[in-house]
Amino acid sequence: MKSLKTACEVFFWVDSTIVLYWLPSCPSRWKTFVANRVSTIQSTTGSCSWQHVLGESNPADLISRGVNPADIVNLEFWWIGPQWLSVSSYHWPRTVLPACDLSTMPESKGNVAMMSVAVAEPSLSARLFSRYSSFTKLRRSIAYWMRYLRSLRAAVQKTKPEPFESLSTPDLRDADLALCRIAQREMFSKELSKIRRNVISFQHR
Known part of the structure; x- marks a missing residue:
């Protein structure tokens, strides 16, 4: 040719x-x-x-x-x-x-079976607890993060920021509550969803 x-x-x-x-x-x-x-x-x-x-x-x-x-x-x-x-x-x-x-057809490779495996994303609490070697370090880190967020909120709202000082007992208690809320949202997501629907339903009556 x-x-x-x-x-x-x-x-x-x-x-x-x-x-x-x-x-x-x-x-x-x-x-x-x-x-x-x-x-x-x-x-x-x-x-x-x-x-x-x-x-x-x-x-x-x-x-x-x-x-x-x-x-x-x-x-x-x-x-x-x-x-x-x-x-x-x-x-x-x-x-x-x-x-x-x-x-x-005889010479066809045929259909190749494909299998996909879904890998679950680690939960927020799992990532947090695996990141720190002890609960004390975790709660102090969360407390500092919460203080930082409050300072950002104060800057946006143009209010007086908190004075920089060592973590207080209320700071650590707030961190404990925040960690509890994270765990509750993950472990009891269905229950919390039902509670929210009931509250919304009650408010609209």
Whole structure:
């Protein structure tokens, strides 16, 4: 094909309908033997047209029909093919392939079963408790964070910020309550949701 100097329309013929199902498909969907050959044919023939030819019209079948190789050179059919090939392509036999599930073909890799595993995100309390080696360090860290948030709120509201000093007993108690609320929201989320719905329902009555 590469040696052709004149641009022309090229047709290929094959007497196997299953090959016509293979060729337009992605090579990776077929088993290795077929995939390699489909890939080679696709890269070699490009967008050329592939058509089906009946065995009786296929010169390549002469040997399988018992014709003596020595006699082939004298057969017109071997050199020019079927008679309809010498007329306009408009009169050639038309190839219409019925719909087919390619995954059911013998050379198909078939459907690959896929399994997805959902990995649960660690809860907030789990991340907090795993981050600190002791509850004392955790509660003091939470207390400082709460103080920092209060100072940010004071800056936004333009109010007097808290004086910077050591953590007090109320600070640590607030941290304990905050940790309890986090644990309650995670361990009793359904119960809390029902309580909130009841409160909202009661407020609207």
